[in-house]
Amino acid sequence: MSFPVLNQYLARLSDQSTASTSIRLDPQGRALGRFFNCTMTSAFQPVRELHRGEVVAYEGLARSVSSADEGLSLWKLLDHAASDDESVELDRLCRMLHAINFFRQEDSGDADLYLNVHDRLLSAVSSNHGYAFQRILDALGLPIARIVLLLPPVTAQQGWLLNYVADNYRRNGFRFAVSAGSAREGLNLLERVRPDVVRLDARYLQDEEGIVALLAQSARQNAGVVFKRLETRESLQALQRIGEAAGAPLLAQGYLLDAPRTLLRDAIREQGLGAAA
Template identity: 70%
Template sequence: MSFPILQKYLARLSDGVASSIWLDQEGKAQGRFFNCTMTSAFQPIRQLDGNRVVAYEGLARSVSAQDQGLSLWKLLDHAASDDESIELDRLCRMLHAINFFRQAEAAAADLYLNVHDRLLSAVSSNHGHAFRRILDALELPLARVVLQLPAATPQQGWLLNYVSDNYRRNGFRFAVNVNSPRAALAVLDRLRPDVFKLDVRDLREEDGVSALLQRCAAAGVAVVFRRLETPPQLAALRELHAAAGGALLVQGYLLDAPHALLRQPAQRAA
């Protein structure tokens, strides 16, 4: 392991030091919220051209012996108050960071972490500061963490401005989920994100997608098409890539299911 402070922290957890996070017999970090025990699963983000894994998205899952735990976020978040939702989000980020960087396969990949919509307005002070302190304390690489902001309505534009500026000031890169290529173009210059994430089903707006890819290529902004689930969707992305050029990133169950263990590209190649 290349992170000695994290290794010492994991050793303390394995020794039974009292904490809201602990290790199971396989060394995976687990946490508890509302009497639900949770851990991390990671879904790869791949280059469309070459299929290389460049990042993983961390996802909260219930603990399962078969590594097929259920997604817990919506269930727990709906039951939580604003303060409890902040606590849940921070617990998930901590779990994902530990479970990601403890694995040797993480050496060449980034970690994408969700910022859920309730946190945009629930956090009253410096967004990202608390999580940065955790990463700094464990000496984990801030530059390899990408925070994913949720899609926002036009009325929430000022909120995205405020939150994204805070994350940037704290040294984080950030991605913005958008509902359409037009929505992405509308905020590209204003937010200056590092990444856009679009649902692959938005390929119906082919003109808008081509324009977005060209603008993002010129600005150095990555584009990830998520929810890739069918061969026709993959074929459409390949056609778009051939026509528009630029690097496309893809994520979805057609290529990879989320797993607790990171996989080498050759093991998970579609």
């Protein structure tokens, strides 16, 4: 799928004599951003439907620029050095970079793009969360319907903040995901926040009966459940048992299936590996 407004923007960026932005293009056409004298770009880790291995979404991740590999994760290093205002700036820069680098690739197909919203942004932004990013997407002609914002975990005392932020993102047209520490917490979040996606850590699957109940409730609410950090074959086997008990396909993401990559077509070539892992 082509995005004409985005292509026009990229053409202007490629002309360094007229470009006046913190974002530029490298010779391969990747969008690069600068923050604290660090140059960063995007890598994407697929979310797969386990049985068929089909890619249904990608999570955008900030990486350093490297000609030898996919780069190093920069977020924790830069975020710890930033003030609240600078952290908000970094968060928005990363999401804009990921959106550009994702939708400029024709291999994005119909997949969704998962974008992290980091914890300091929740309290640092006073009102109308999502409005600034929604305007950027509109200006670039990019489909907000394919964006899923990944909200960070919050403490029990911050429950009001999660409700407030989620409502703001929903009002600005975004779908959003929440992270749950357990199946019980996931059920509570489905009832209280009504997310579009619940994310569970695939390293902690002991409550298989509770997870089956979560899958059933999420299906009734037309919400997805993604098992993140799938890294071992033991976790994969547990997910396969859960999928059989639930009678439903499962969505999973992790290094057992894929490493983050700059080019989406590298993940497409490996279509089906999730089923065989």
